[in-house]
Amino acid sequence: MTPTNHSVGGYFKWLGIVLSVLGVIAILTPALAGGAVVIVIGFILMLAGSASAVRGLQASRATEKVLGLLLGVVAAVAGVAMVVNPLLGLSFLTILLAAYLAVEGISKIIMSLRYRPIRGWAWLLASGVLSFLLGGLIWTQWPMSGLWAVGVLVGVNLLSTGLALMTLASTLRKSGGRVDSLTPAT
Numbered sequence: 001m002t003p004t005n006h007s008v009g010g011y012f013k014w015l016g017i018v019l020s021v022l023g024v025i026a027i028l029t030p031a032l033a034g035g036a037v038v039i040v041i042g043f044i045l046m047l048a049g050s051a052s053a054v055r056g057l058q059a060s061r062a063t064e065k066v067l068g069l070l071l072g073v074v075a076a077v078a079g080v081a082m083v084v085n086p087l088l089g090l091s092f093l094t095i096l097l098a099a100y101l102a103v104e105g106i107s108k109i110i111m112s113l114r115y116r117p118i119r120g121w122a123w124l125l126a127s128g129v130l131s132f133l134l135g136g137l138i139w140t141q142w143p144m145s146g147l148w149a150v151g152v153l154v155g156v157n158l159l160s161t162g163l164a165l166m167t168l169a170s171t172l173r174k175s176g177g178r179v180d181s182l183t184p185a186t
Contacts, residue, residue: 009172016165023159030151031090037150038089042082049076087146094146097153098138105132 026033049072056068082089108128115121138145 009169011169012165012172013169016162016167016169018162019158019165020162023155023157023162026151026155026158028155030148030155033151033154034090034093034147034149035086035151037154038082038086038093041093042079042086042089045075045079045082047079049073049079090150091143091146094138094142094149097149098135098142098145101131101135101138103135105129105135 051072052075053069053072056065056070056072059065059068105128108124108131110128112121112125112128115124138149
């Protein structure tokens with residue numbers, strides 16, 4: 001049985017509500033949300049490290065064996081450290097986030113200048129400047145920014161995704177569940 005666009009719209013509506021609520025909670029409790037993100041990443045690193053170590057043990061060549069084991073142990077230890085001490089993991093993740101945003105901002109600025117004669121290039125420039133400034137803000141407020149940056153950004157992402165899904169659900173409901181009857185956005 002294939003789901004109809006109407007049932008998908010209902011699913012989008014409820015998923016959008018749940019994600020929006022979780023986003024607001026994450027924004028209001030950024031340290032808790034950031035800590036949860038770090039713990040999930042820690043468990044992922046432990047699993048990935050274990051898999052890499054097992055693969056290293058199974059390797060036939062000595063170089064592959066040593067590198068697989070080394071990478072596996074480092075990833076697993078990093079994962080355990082993040083789970084055992086989420087604040088340390090959050091602090092490290094915040095530094096990575098600040099660096100990423102700064103580099104992303106610079107690359108967007110450079111790219112926008114390459115597209116300068118094209119309509120809309122200024123939006124890319126503005127996005128680059130905002131990314132760079134946000135990275136700088138997080139960097140200059142570190143280590144205190146570790147208590148809010150990751151959680152707030154995760155919350156904003158959840159909230160914006162939730163709102164987008166609710167808007168899409170509303171559009172699907174108004175069309176009677178028929179996507180082919182919708183006018184494309186310009």
